[in-house]
Amino acid sequence: MEFKKIIKTIFFTEILKGMALTFKSMLSPAVTRQYPEEKHPAMPGFRGLHALVVDPATGKEKCIACGLCAAICPSQCIYIYSTEGPDNKKFAERYEIELTRCIYCAFCVEACPVGAIVLTEHYEYTDYSREALYMTKEKLMANWNKYMAGPKGEEYFKKFWHPTADDYRAYDGQPMFRKREG
């Protein structure tokens, strides 16, 4: 043991080992991204800014104001005020998310029976005011149109979250008590 230690001390073997790694890394390509200039592509299923799904057929939200997202939310940052619409259907008069309190767990997406809320891949929305980080229904629907419209949105639900109501869909929109197929 003593002898090995003496050799190490005399010949700086550890420094040489370290320098070898340094030289090796010097020659390999750099991993640092020049972030603001060079964007990071979000991984599939990334949980970024919230959006309310807009039904392309009607141009209105898919949300039925059931409040399950607000109920499951661990940080209690979703506020829903529902009412009876002119067609006697239930709709969310106010749908608000306090982004500063959200923990991006996506429980809301999972709980939603109709697939009406998503977390988009957009993550650059820092701001100086709390108001800008307080999402209203209009802002959330605009988010969908901006970041998830088209095939991207359709893909999202196919790949990740499967709305439970789809399992029970029977006829003319009436949910039916039936086993998930396949």
Next chain:
Amino acid sequence: MITITINNKEIRLERPVTVLEAAKANGIKIPHFCHHGILEQWGGCRMCLVEVEKMPRLQTACTLFVTDGMVVMTESETISNARRSVLEFILINHPLDCPVCDKAGECKLQDYVMQYGPTAGRFKEPKIRHPEGLNDPLIVRNQERCIMCTRCVRMCSGIQGASAIAVTNRGNHSSMEPFSGERFDCEYCGNCLTVCPVGAIMSRLHRYSYRSWQVTDEIQTVCPFCGVGCTMIAQVRDNALMRVVPKLGLGSNKGLLCNRGRFGYEYVGSGERLKNPLIKKNGKLQPASWEEALDTVASRLKDIKNSSGGNAIAGIAGARCTNEDNYAFQKLIRGLGSNNIDSIARMGFAGGQRIFEGMLGPGVTSTPLSGIADSDAVLVVGGDPSEVNPVLGVHIRMAFKKGAKVITIGHAPGLGRHRTAGLLPHPQADGVVMGGLISAILKDKKSLPGGNRPLEEKITVMHLPSADDAAAACKLSAEDIGRLAKQLAGASSVSIVVGREAGGNKDTAMLVSVLSYILNARIYLMSERPNEQGLVDMGCLPDMLPGGRPLAEEGLRKKCGASWGIDIPADEGLTLMEMIQAASSGGIKAMYVMGENPAFNLPDTKNTEEALRRLDFLVVQDIFMTETARMADVVLPALSWIEKDGTYTNAERKIQRLKKAISITGMEDWKIVAEVGKRIGLKMPYGKAADIMKEIARVSPLHAGLTYADIEGGDNLWPYKGEPHKNWFSFPELSADAFTSPAEEGLCLMLEKPLFHSGTLSRKSPALNSISPEAVLRLSPATASGLNLKDGDFAKVSTEKGSLSLKVKIDRGIDGPAAFVSNNFEGRGLFSLTGYRLDPVTKSPLTEGRQISIEKE
């Protein structure tokens, strides 16, 4: 003693109950849909199946009575399979719209499916669809969700007695429908909503506005509409009242409510609520600051006291206000050197109670409501309990269903299908019938009960008409009177329900006392406002101090005055109608009105209004711009029932707690009164309502030592923890014409006490207005056809006092030549048509000038 075993737990029972009840009492839950605590058993849902040893098949726990040695299992593989099958059958047609159904979260089906539920349905055929019933303004029916437990039908016909709904069609196609078609034509009690275990029948008021788990607070409080004082739970979300619900087994109402209580609460959030104090400047009411308004009130009242004396000031206390409010108010008025304090309780409640207590002893009207349903006979005089105090009416109907004899004197259409006999004398001749009944009962009983000597002496000199004479005078059959007298005399437990009209008239009130004495009957005094009894107990009477102590007793008066730091004047003040008369003659210069609307709610509207206009200074404290408030010099906005703490005393003389559920800016009535009091120099150091209760407990011997904790703990029944006032027997003389029936013929104008309205509050409730939007003239079909009037025609109703143009409504519930008009809608009240005379003893205004002529318009 019966011993049974449920889930290996030994249970001992005093009397045979059903397995379900035995299990429930011992904390074992058995799932069920069709069973409900207040409904009769049905055994139709098959959810409560249990295994019983030595019985071959599963049994329904809700219909199976326990027997000694029974061994029951409530959970097992077999039972779970059976329950799962039941749920699978229900889900064949029940939609899976829980995300939008308002019942979700408190739905029994949802809970049980989570507990036992099948994971898949095997039924392939499409579900039966029913469009949602949206034609009714208050109740929405969704028959897809109905599971046919028939709770609503059993509630409607079995308890409420309205029989408005039934199951129609058969098998898969059965659905619950009202007889009247798509829109309900019923009492709108909404008790069917309470019992529905799923979301098949729901209130439209809060439809889709919140989920059951979003309720942030549930507060137990008391209904603000009538004197029954039903206990209700106010559900609050984020400082907004979402709905009120009753709770089974809680309070005198035992889980029932009426339409006013259940659907009337929306006035709280009305946009017409007064928000700022108003002061009349240049003939117009203009917004002012609290400081300015309170200073004005205090300085004007002081000026008038200095210039014209305390007796020139009068106060009308509020039957909608709490005991604390009213106590502070009478202290203020007495502090101003005046005993001129009275309230709407003068319209029959206070006077009637005084006579009953004077003849029969104190606390005679302190009778628990549950006693009615246990009576063998119920006599109703002077009002329709199922319209004035609907939940009390339901108790009478329950008694009838149990086999009690129910006899009504006068109009009581609400009990039309629930009475043995209805006697219909001339509206001013109730006394004759009662006299006839008394003499027939005495003939039957042969002797007086003995015990109350002075009263018996009184009865012997009463010159009661014989049954034959009474019958002849009222055009009734003597046989009927004889038969009813026999039924009453034969009953072992009798209840007498007395309305405002009978209480206000000293003769009728005396005869009620006599009847109550000879039949040993309980008296139930109907109370139209939530706190009429509180007004009496808090000393809002011109001759009474708090705790029902007469002003005339010097010792008590001095003691009371000393604790308030004032000299209470010894002279009795003026009663309600005397104040109005004094105001019109100039004797009263200033009036302070709290939570009342005398310009509309007192008879002879025109003269009353004129009198109020003559006042030098009128202060009105209310939550809405009433007719009286419009005339006021200063208007002070108060808080509504759900926004303040306090207590109400109901018709049973039970003190119940009101609890603050939502907070808005503003001052409670007592706080405003205390602020005025302080400016006048009175000691009113109240920080919260409980401080006033402390003072009441100190000053009033009846409420001695009473605290909110006692009230909530159940120590809330008369005479609480205190001393009732004794030794005040008094027997007024019967009037000479007590037993004569007015000879006048023809149509008689009657006051309708509508089920759907109660006055200032109900007018501002959109739900109640949607089912009863306008004042109508109710006529019997015979009267209407005689006048050539049809439903919906307009008719001009004229009396000596004036005339009104009203829509005709033909009502098959009305008997005899009577025309009913309510006093609830602005500018269209009955009191603008009638005059009054004061009863010499009770000082209640008795309606006069009932002769009307009706012309088609």
